[in-house]
Structures are given as C-alpha cells and as structure tokens.
Amino acid sequence: MTRELDATAHPGPAEPIDPDIDLHQPGQRQEPLRSQGAILTAISLGGAIGAVARYGLAQVWPTPAHGFPWATFATNVLGCFLIGVLMVVVTELRTAHPLVRPFLGVGILGGFTTFSTYANETRALLEPGTAATAFTYLGATLLCALLATLVAVRVTRAAGNYRRAVA
Amino acid sequence: MTGLLVVLGAMVGAPLRYLTDRAIQTRHDSGFPWGTLTVNLTGCLILGALTGAAVSSPTYALLGTGFCGALTTYSTFGYETIRLTEERSYLYAALNVTVSIVAGLGAALLGFTTAHALS
Numbered sequence: 092m093t094r095e096l097d098a099t100a101h102p103g104p105a106e107p108i109d110p111d112i113d114l115h116q117p118g119q120r121q122e123p124l125r126s127q128g129a130i131l132t133a134i135s136l137g138g139a140i141g142a143v144a145r146y147g148l149a150q151v152w153p154t155p156a157h158g159f160p161w162a163t164f165a166t167n168v169l170g171c172f173l174i175g176v177l178m179v180v181v182t183e184l185r186t187a188h189p190l191v192r193p194f195l196g197v198g199i200l201g202g203f204t205t206f207s208t209y210a211n212e213t214r215a216l217l218e219p220g221t222a223a224t225a226f227t228y229l230g231a232t233l234l235c236a237l238l239a240t241l242v243a244v245r246v247t248r249a250a251g252n253y254r255r256a257v258a
Numbered sequence: 259m260t261g262l263l264v265v266l267g268a269m270v271g272a273p274l275r276y277l278t279d280r281a282i283q284t285r286h287d288s289g290f291p292w293g294t295l296t297v298n299l300t301g302c303l304i305l306g307a308l309t310g311a312a313v314s315s316p317t318y319a320l321l322g323t324g325f326c327g328a329l330t331t332y333s334t335f336g337y338e339t340i341r342l343t344e345e346r347s348y349l350y351a352a353l354n355v356t357v358s359i360v361a362g363l364g365a366a367l368l369g370f371t372t373a374h375a376l377s
Contacts, residue, residue, distance in 0.1 A: 138272020204332035207301035
C-alpha cells in the first residue's frame with residue numbers, strides 16, 4: 092500500500108502547456124494569459140467538433156427503447172483508442188505544437204467521449220426487465236475502453252520504436 | 259438547430275472541464291486523477307437531473323448532449339487509468355475505476371430521483 096502511494100507521489104499529470112513560464116517574473120505574467128486564451132479557444136472549438144460528431148453518430152445509430160446503447164459504446168471505445176495513440180505521439184514520439192494536445196485531446200476527444208451519458212444510460216436500463224443489459228453495457232464499455240487505450244498505447248509506442256530502429 | 263445548441267453547450271463544457279481539472283490538480287499534488295473524477299461526477303449528477311426533470315428537447319441538447327457531454331470524458335478517464343497501471347499504481351487505478359463507476363452511477367441516480375420528485 093505504502094509502496095503504491097509512494098510510486099504515485101510525484102508523477103502528476105503531464106503538463107499540457109508550456110511549463111517554462113515563470114509567474115514570478117513580471118514580464119512573463121502576460122504570457123500565460125495569452126497562451127491560456129489560445130488554449131481555451133482551442134479546447135472550446137475542439138469540444139464543439141467532438142460533441143457534434145458524438146451527436147451525429149447517436150442520430151444515425153439510435154438506441155432502441157430498452158436496447159444496448161451501441162452509439163455511446165462505440166464513441167467511448169473509439170475515443171479511448173484515439174487518445175492512446177495521441178498521447179504516445181505527443182508525449183513520447185515527437186514534439187507537438189503546444190495547441191495540438193489541447194485541441195485534439197482535451198477538446199475533440201474530450202468532447203466526443205462522455206461519461207455522463209454512459210452513467211445515465213446505465214441508470215435508465217436498471218429496470219427489472221433490462222438490468223442484465225445495464226450491467227453488460229456498464230462492464231463491456233469499461234473493459235473495451237480500457238483495452239482499446241492499452242492496445243493503442245502499446246502499438247503506437249512499438250511503431251515509434253520500430254521507426255526509430257530502422258531509421 | 260439542435261446541432262447548434264449541442265455546439266454551444268460543448269463550447270462551454272469542454273473548457274470548463276479543463277479549468278476544473280487544472281484548478282483541482284494544482285491544489286492536490288497527488289497521482290490520483292481527482293480533476294477528471296470531479297467533472298465526471300458533476301456531469302453525471304446534472305445529466306441525471308435533466309433526465310429526471312424531463313426537460314424539453316432543445317434544453318436537453320444544450321445542457322445535456324452539449325454541456326454535460328463535453329464536461330465529462332471517457333477518453334481521459336481511460337487514459338489516466340492506463341497511465342496509473344503503467345506507473346504500477348495498481349491501487350489508484352483500481353480505485354479510479356471503482357469510484358468513477360459506482361459514484362457516477364450513484365450521482366446519475368441521485369440527480370434523476372431528486373429532479374423527478376421535485377418536478
């Protein structure tokens with residue numbers, strides 16, 4: 092237990108933005124304001140694109156009453172796969188523009204995938220006749236999403252290492 | 259029209275997720291993804307309440323599909339869980355999954371039941 096807590100004492104989330112700015116330097120105080128504005132705009136636009144894509148998919152692939160919510164399932168599993176690829180590319184394989192991760196990761200994929208709809212669809216299925224579907228949906232989404240992320244991370248990392256080896 | 263409402267809601271929800279996550283993560287120097295957990299549970303509660311109150315379709319598109327959908331995230335939840343396992347923080351990873359699922363479902367149920375009873 093202690094070892095596990097120690098292991099996570101310092102990693103923290105990887106900084107999505109330029110961490111080189113010193114807020115104690117008066118001249119640099121304006122810098123985070125400007126970059127924060129650009130980051131928030133990128134996230135806002137990305138979020139809109141992701142959410143519309145999710146909404147569009149749900150429209151063309153509607154869930155029948157008491158049925159398995161396939162559209163949300165596909166959205167969340169696909170989004171998890173794509174973030175696995177993205178994160179390895181921008182944190183391990185190459186130096187990305189500071190707005191790439193906010194736009195693609197926080198914005199598009201964050202707006203595309205949803206936890207609230209997942210939980211509420213599960214809640215709606217928690218009726219005597221559809222409880223099995225509720226638990227299948229709950230468990231299958233979790234399992235497939237985590238597996239998709241893991242596969243994406245490992246495959247992207249292996250592909251990057253292979254490219255470096257042959258280059 | 260409905261698509262536009264989804265866009266407007268998401269344009270607020272997505273940056274709010276980012277700002278909440280940053281505010282929480284800078285205050286808690288911990289490997290546990292408190293920020294994502296907070297936005298996900300909040301979104302589950304609000305969406306549950308919107309469903310329970312049986313709001314109109316435009317309101318649901320704006321606040322439910324747009325705002326709550328963009329405020330919450332499955333991709334970051336998935337990635338942070340996998341990152342915790344790669345750091346061998348298996349306890350945190352298991353806690354993140356269990357708490358997110360159980361509390362998320364609980365928040366959705368709480369929001370739905372409360373709003374349903376009040377409306």
